[in-house]
Amino acid sequence: MSKPRALVTRGIFDEALEMIRETIDVDLWEDEMPPSRDVLLEKVKGVDGLLCLLTDKVDSELMDTAGPQLKVVSQIAVGFDNIDIPEATRRNIPVGNTPDVLTQTTADAAWALLLAAARRIGESERAVRSGNWRTWHPLHYLGQDVYNATLGIIGMGRIGIEVAKRSSGFNMQVLYSDIYRREDLEKEYGFKYVDLETIYKESDFISVHTVLSEETHHLISTKEFGIMKNNAVIVNAARGPIIDSKALYKALSEQTIAAAGLDVTDPEPIPVDDPLLTLENCVIVPHIASASVKTRREMSMISAENLIRGIKGERLLTPVNPEVYD
Numbered sequence: 001m002s003k004p005r006a007l008v009t010r011g012i013f014d015e016a017l018e019m020i021r022e023t024i025d026v027d028l029w030e031d032e033m034p035p036s037r038d039v040l041l042e043k044v045k046g047v048d049g050l051l052c053l054l055t056d057k058v059d060s061e062l063m064d065t066a067g068p069q070l071k072v073v074s075q076i077a078v079g080f081d082n083i084d085i086p087e088a089t090r091r092n093i094p095v096g097n098t099p100d101v102l103t104q105t106t107a108d109a110a111w112a113l114l115l116a117a118a119r120r121i122g123e124s125e126r127a128v129r130s131g132n133w134r135t136w137h138p139l140h141y142l143g144q145d146v147y148n149a150t151l152g153i154i155g156m157g158r159i160g161i162e163v164a165k166r167s168s169g170f171n172m173q174v175l176y177s178d179i180y181r182r183e184d185l186e187k188e189y190g191f192k193y194v195d196l197e198t199i200y201k202e203s204d205f206i207s208v209h210t211v212l213s214e215e216t217h218h219l220i221s222t223k224e225f226g227i228m229k230n231n232a233v234i235v236n237a238a239r240g241p242i243i244d245s246k247a248l249y250k251a252l253s254e255q256t257i258a259a260a261g262l263d264v265t266d267p268e269p270i271p272v273d274d275p276l277l278t279l280e281n282c283v284i285v286p287h288i289a290s291a292s293v294k295t296r297r298e299m300s301m302i303s304a305e306n307l308i309r310g311i312k313g314e315r316l317l318t319p320v321n322p323e324v325y326d
Contacts, residue, residue, distance in 0.1 A: 045065055046066070047070065050066070060087045094325070096303065097320050098318065102289075109290075122280075150202055152203030156185070163207050208242055230258065
């Protein structure tokens, strides 16, 4: 009896691949770059399962092309805005993701960006490497103090909570805005629930952790930057399009705000001629917030387990659309 088939659209940890291959015939896309749309549609034909990334668009066309035997879509990420979840649900296809395991790692990375942007770490490190550090000077590379400052969190989900909790070591006041109020967190940690305008007006540091949706696309643009403090530092470790990149460039270049730290961009990867890359007060890294050995291994293992369970007709470890089991 032949094994079921699955397409895995990028290299993952060997342990996870070996686990999949015990029961499934794997077509692994080994190139560093994602498969093109045409290649993806060709390779998905006849597969029983798909293990994919955010760069792979999983829509009705892809599901049609795969065929009615497609049993599961397993994403190696927390987000899933590249997948048409209602369409998958309509077809009774469970979709899995990898929540929880990257929460702490991503919160650490958000703080790394916050500190790097606040204290001009990238700019000053480049000065050393280029030979432009000639002397110590009282007015060189002056950044923003983090201790005793006000931190605004946009999106108080798992990651937002952990970012906020880390602020206690810096004696910060934490403001947060979310569709849900968390009175338990307010009582335990002293966080303060406010509207978005208050976040923009009163925060010295703003960390973005909301989901990307029609409502949050360009949530932060010219108007929002205009009411921020001129010493404000903004960090985005969520999704690039939440911030209007053109408005961000204008705010940074005109010093409407002090600095930014970005783990995500719009588009992604950011083009090498993007004007944001010309700014010293903008720290940009290549979507590495979950990039620790431990976390990426766990993400690989969870996505592999979701794939295997889905193909076997078992409940996924972490289903995005659990209603398919009703």
